[in-house]
Each structure stands twice: as structure tokens, then as C-alpha cells.
Amino acid sequence: xxxxxxxxxxxxxxxxxxxxxxxxxxxxxxxxxxxxxxxxxxxxxxxxxxxxxxxxxxxxxxxxxxxxxxxxxxxxxxxxxxxxxxxxxxxxxxxxxxxxxxxxxxxxxxxxxxxxxxxxxxxxxxxxxxxxxxxxxxxxxxxxxxxxxxxxxxxxxxxxxxxxxxxxxxxxxxxxxxxxxxxxxxxxxxxxxxxxxxxxxxxxxxxxxxxxxxxxxxxxxxxxxxxxxxxxxxxxxxxxxxxxxxxxxxxxxxxxxxxxxxxxxxxxxxxxxxxxxxxxxxxxxxxxxxxxxxxxxxxxxxxxxxxxxxxxxxxxxxxxxxxxxxxxxxxxxxxxxxxxxxxxxxxxxxxxxxxxxxxxxxxxxxxxxx
Ligand code: IPM
Ligand code: MG
Numbered sequence: 001x002x003x004x005x006x007x008x009x010x011x012x013x014x015x016x017x018x019x020x021x022x023x024x025x026x027x028x029x030x031x032x033x034x035x036x037x038x039x040x041x042x043x044x045x046x047x048x049x050x051x052x053x054x055x056x057x058x059x060x061x062x063x064x065x066x067x068x069x070x071x072x073x074x075x076x077x078x079x080x081x082x083x084x085x086x087x088x089x090x091x092x093x094x095x096x097x098x099x100x101x102x103x104x105x106x107x108x109x110x111x112x113x114x115x116x117x118x119x120x121x122x123x124x125x126x127x128x129x130x131x132x133x134x135x136x137x138x139x140x141x142x143x144x145x146x147x148x149x150x151x152x153x154x155x156x157x158x159x160x161x162x163x164x165x166x167x168x169x170x171x172x173x174x175x176x177x178x179x180x181x182x183x184x185x186x187x188x189x190x191x192x193x194x195x196x197x198x199x200x201x202x203x204x205x206x207x208x209x210x211x212x213x214x215x216x217x218x219x220x221x222x223x224x225x226x227x228x229x230x231x232x233x234x235x236x237x238x239x240x241x242x243x244x245x246x247x248x249x250x251x252x253x254x255x256x257x258x259x260x261x262x263x264x265x266x267x268x269x270x271x272x273x274x275x276x277x278x279x280x281x282x283x284x285x286x287x288x289x290x291x292x293x294x295x296x297x298x299x300x301x302x303x304x305x306x307x308x309x310x311x312x313x314x315x316x317x318x319x320x321x322x323x324x325x326x327x328x329x330x331x332x333x334x335x336x337x338x339x340x341x342x343x344x345x346x347x348x349x350x351x352x353x354x355x356x357x358x359x360x361x362x363x364x365x366x367x368x369x370x
Contacts, residue, residue, distance in 0.1 A: 007040050010042070043061045073094065127238075134245065191204070192229045268312045334364050
């Protein structure tokens, strides 16, 4: 008997717990129908943890995340905690997990599902069939570089400092993830930085080029400046297969790319660490959307981003591609049947809330698995 799959669920704040609840129901369904047993633990993070224990994430939660086979994260933050000091912000929870688990490769797909092609603000002919993957470096660069801080100047002014810094190994390992992904996709990587103005960007370009020559000559590699990439993503997004970029540029470009799909509430993401000798790697999965405090508690949030994050978890961490396919197909079919949460509502569709959407996915799973 294989050991149970250890899953840590961190619903967080706002709509996080509401959409995570729908994942629970899919897990119960799998328990019954697919005979897979998960060993599930749950903990508070973000604002919920600040309220409970006075800090955004407990040391024991970090330890539980290290011990788990995979972490499913909801979303954190909200106006209630906006006034807190920088170290006490709910966002520290996710940044701490990325750092402590060494989750350096943040995979953010932007896929336009056929039933939702009209949800994009761009013309259907520009986005139809879009399937791109942004691989964002997520433990280095400007987010973590030293020196950092706000310092006092002799003349009474203050100065805020952050540092963009990348070492060869950090660039190589994230580029390797991108090249390996491209091999299973359309075989193209676009590496994005600002080598025209930043030394860290120049090094980035050299290291990616050298790795490509050494190990990935079968993959098509192009380079692009980040500002041009933002423009190209809006002009002709289908030119891209895999984009690999730095932490800050990846943060910006992935928000942009997600909106090409017109359905932020639908997109999952994965953040992976380095594989150990047995091939096991730390991994955290979360929807791209935030905690959406404006609609929290109303039961109207779209649960599909969280469900698809769970599908990604099954695929990457538990090697359960068949079950991942099943969940993804169920989500697409429900959308095709005309059910929509408010965020992706369209003419001639039926507007439903979080739970009804979740139930529709369960019914579809029943049908697909019959
Ligand atoms: C993201 C978010 C985070 C980031 C915040 C919440 C710290 O915007 O995951 O993209 O900037 O990385
Ligand atoms: Mg972001």
C-alpha cells in the first residue's frame, strides 16, 4: 500500500475558505469514487493567523508545510489588516512559505478555455486557443535582495532601498524548469529581463543562453525586454509558449497575462522547489486571484481557480494525471453548459454562486467517472 498523500490546506482570508470548501467536497468525492485517501491537515495563515496567534504564519505551520507532500493555499489579506506594520502583513505568510520551502519556480498558466473566449477584454480572434505558461522566479530578485529597508538620511529625508540580485545558480535552476516544461509543450522559451539597463538582467541573459547551448539546444529560445514583453502579450499573446522571468517582472506580467483570459478567478498556479535525490520536491498550489474582500462572505466567488489549483497539485505532486484531467474536464464542461459565477457571467448564461458551481462540478465528475 502506498503511503497516504499528505496534504496541507491553508485557506487564508476573504474568499479563500469559501473556495477551499469546494475543494474539500471534491476530495470527499474522490475518497468515495476513486478510492484515494489523503492525509489532510489544515491551518490558519494571513489575517486569520494574525487574529488567532498575532502573526501571519506560525513556525509550526511552516514545519507542517515542509513535512507535507503538497500545500494547497487559498489567499490572504484584507482591509482589516491593512494598517499593520510591514513584517505583520498577511502577505508575509506566502512570502515566508516561498522562502522557507525554497519554492523558486512559480508556474502561472494563462489558458483561454473555449467557453470563456468572450470573457477576455481582447478580441476573440487574438486570444482564442491561448495557452501560455509564465515561469516566474520566486525566491530571489527584488523581493528578497539585500540591502533593503528604509533608512534615515543626515538631511532628515528618508531613503527606501531594495536590491535586484541574481546569482548564476538561481537563474539556471529556474531556466531549467522552463526548458523542461517547454519540452512537454510547444518547445519554445522566451526569456524576459531588462539586459539593456540592468546588470542582473545581462547576467540572466548570459546564463540562460549558456544553459540552452549546453542542455536544451532542441528548444527554441528567444530573449525579450520586459517592457516589450508586456506590449507583445497584449498585441499577440499566442506567439508565446513558455516565458521565464524574474520575480518582479513575473509578478507584473503574470497579472497581465491572466487578464488576457478575462477570468482571473479561473487560473491556478504552482510554485515548486528543487527535487531531492528521490525526485520529491516541495510544492505549493494556489489560485492566481486574491482574497477579494469586497465579495467575501457572500457566497458568490468563483471556486474554479482553487479547484484547478488542486488539479494541478494532483498532476505535479501526486502524479495523478488522470484525476487532474477529470477535474479539469468537469470544470470546462460546467462552463460549457452555461453556468457562470458573476466574475465570468455572459449573456444567455445562468448566474450561480460558489456552492452551486461546486455542486455542478461534482455532478459532472459523477457523469465523467460513470
Ligand atoms: C502574487 C502576489 C504576491 C506577490 C503578494 C501577495 C506578496 O501579488 O503572488 O503575485 O507579489 O508575489
Ligand atoms: Mg502578484
